[in-house]
Amino acid sequence: TQTTYLNLGGDLLVNTGATFYRVSGTSTVTFGISGMSANSTWGGTGTYSNASINYIIQNLPVGKIINLYDFNTSTLTTVAGATLTVNSGATLNCKTQIIGGSGNFTLQAGGILGLGHSNGLNGNITTTGTKTYNATGAGTTFVFNGSTANQVTGSNFPATITNLTIDNTYAAGIVTLSNNTTVNGILRLNSSVLFTDTYNLTLPSGASLVGNPFNATNMIATGTGRFYKYFPIGNSAAFTFPVGDIEGTAEYSPVTLDFSANTVAGTVGVRVIDLKHPSMNIQGAVVDYITR
DSSP states (O other), X not given: OOEEEEEESSOEEOOTTOEEEOSSSEEEEEEOOTTSOSEEEXXXXXXXXXXTEEEEEOOOSTXXXXXXXXXXXXXXEEOTTOEEEEXXXXXXXXXXXXXXXSOEEEEOXXXXXXXXXXXXXXXXBOOSSXXXXXXXXXXXXXXXXXXXXXXXXXXXXXXXXXXXXXXXXXXXXXXXXXXXXXXSSEEEEEEXXXXXXXXXXXXXXXXXXXXXXXXXXXXXXXXXXXXXXXXXXXXXXXXXXXXXXXXSSOEEOOEEEOOSSBOSOEEEEEOOOSSOOTTSEETTEEOSOOOO
16 A cells, blocks of 8 residues: 655645545655744645545654644544644644544644633544543643633543643633643643632642733632642742632732741642631731631
């Protein structure tokens, strides 16, 4: 059986009325050539006849990004037996487009997946074939970079991942957890609120929190769920929980903990409630309660 290869350094666009297909055998389309564009577009409202066509997004040049754009019915339809693979270091930005059909999808360890659908992973990746995310692989990163007011992570979102980036571009946008989530590597808050809702968000030992300056539109809002952070034995660096609430008016209410002589390693959970504690003042006297 003949196998053909097509290596692309730039865009792949199939316009209305055109068809992209393989004549015979099996074909592999590879995005990424050293020295070519690092940022490319893949889409078009024409027809992709993807039978026996595998797609690979490789990290060439370093930092390669593929942006899905304007597929017919917003869907790239994969075919049973074929696989779309995102290699380590490469980025696939789905935006609002859908990877559907009956083919396979593989995010290699270290791959980066941008999710822009309002339904998160459930909305962007709907293919019924085998879905492999290597969620705890070294460097694997999920980026929520939609442009709608509300996104959810999706019930298919892995419970434990390496890196998570929140970068929704909608003004005062909210990304809501759909299950308990543990981030083993880097939690990056670039833009918008990450809302725990009824679930817990955990940073275990070795995990870190980074991002743009925190405020009421760039924070972790807790519902009945909590934001947990691990603290080791001994003198650990001060850590600020960039938390708040979004009931009514969004309010940023950070909490900083600094253990100078911690005798037992463990996690501390924080939850914000948009109420004044009933014992905040007793007969006019201030007592040691806070609304955090």
